[in-house]
Amino acid sequence: MNFWNRRNRTIVVGAVPVVAVFSLLGLPSIPGTNIDLTVPYAAEGSGPTFNTLGQVDGREVVDITGAKTHPTSGNLNMTTVSVRTNMTLAQAFKRWVTTDDTLVPLEHVFPSGKSSEEVQRQNAAAFASSESNATISAMNYLRKPLETMVLEVSEDSPAQGKIEVNDIVTKVDGEKVTLPSELSDKVKDNKAGDEVTITVKRQGKEKDIKVKLGELPKELRGDHPQGTAFLGVTTVAQPGGDIKVEYNLTDIGGPSAGLMFSLAVVDKLSPEELTGGKFVAGTGTIDASGKVGPIGGITHKIAAAKEAGAEVFLVPAKNCAEAVHEPPEGITLLKVDTLDDAIKDLKDYNEGKQADTCK
Template structure:
């Protein structure tokens, strides 16, 4: 018997009708499962979710208040009279992101809410899993906490130092550098901030030896570390490279954070929050608690914005949702990164909320002080 291979095969009479009947008959089943919220038909590989995400109003937290009985921003190591009593609100804001939606769920968010429907890759980049994005957001949140402390201490004129937060398993520094070590010098040159250390290491190559001056348990010691090759998964992201004790090819393998050098300790106690956009409000809370007066003026102030160690405030995503969430929570003033002003004013809000334009921590403090004094402060217009 001979067989003939062809690129296409003519249908057997009646087969096209049967195929159409099967497909049409399956549609009500697919729709039924989608309407019930199921994301996959049981016993099959049929995925009912759509490649879109919905962004909307998320929760807002007063950085001067408490969560579960613990201060959101907790400052220790200061005399009682040095820690200022605060009132009012300095609220950080968030965006709620919904993924793994069926088509009816996505259409419901689009038609019956103020959510913004965006392509899924704007939330979870291609070739990244939701878990990877969550880890990246957690790292960005930790970085924003460190930057918030550094910016606040610089604003207040307080000294800083760099402490080892973590040592990666199997990294060049593993077994030599320890968690809670304070790094005071690199090859004899004094260092203060994590960027000083990453810059010093960035001038070296794998295989070079570096001498670290360290203060450990109250004693000054020196440790020699032979630098390794920057892992491929860390290459290309300057922030990650710097936070890992490297800047380019050379790699130390530690996570470093700046902390006050005068015994003050600042901890941030929000959990399950990701991303860098809380930086400005965290920094303002630290400044408010360590300086006389009340930045809020007793009002409900909210805001958002990334913050660099030098106090620069950067734009964020979802600004209109954050403003709406803050207004619904009772805010009358919202601090908007200047780069978000056009987007922030593209929408009208339910009440009368003042949008102050800021581009630095110093500028945010000045804007709030001016408002408290009854003076004009720059607004988004």
């Protein structure tokens, strides 16, 4: 690690006496109190990486049933960032000096006014959304039909006792629904107190259900105005018919696995291998249309992938400038803006053609 290229000399010189004083005095807390001298910073570094074509705890990371799958080889690794908090000044400085970790203000990890539990719930929801979007974008690429399934019914919501988990929502007031976003939009076209007819497929039979919409609770409102209609179901997109896609990674949060999940689905359902037997890693959010979005901690993720043995890394286009600032040797950084881009870049790379790289 080239320390002086990565750190600010002025800040280091100014910080050394402070850290030295606390270290020499051996003060773990404020004298006369039980208060630890922790700093309002978090350390971000390289986290674990998982092969989306492989297994975890004896289960396929991406498990597809109800359709013919094809053999895969190589790796399509998703990458993560590790986060350390509750550090003393000396611990933070040590990580800053002796590792490649980046120190960021604590509010970047735990936004002001939100508890760690709230952040964890948001990260879990974002991860679930990335799984849903990965499925949608892969099915769209493969030109396979989609449907909207009820994953959860909120307690004391208008839907409770009427709509059930595993119901397939097919229509709202007679208008066809394919994606969760379409269901959400059709509900919000109404007002709290309006009655709507939700058509669901349950155990193979269609059923019309009349539901009087409630008002979106304040804690879920976000940017929506007061009086926004509320049904009270959490839905996910899934392939139509018999195809089922299940993602079996736990204790991972955030939306940045979306691209690699989508590539794994495409690879397993396509006769041609995407990796060409190579160790490919990457990151990036993905939306239902297959658009790839930027993420945080790109340099840490590339470093983790290189350490694991990757020779190719898929970088969201908007992360390229940061990725090439100090790129590690021996790994090719492919620039991707969409799922189609990622598949084309991998094909070009495997065939020895000029692929679109971060410059």
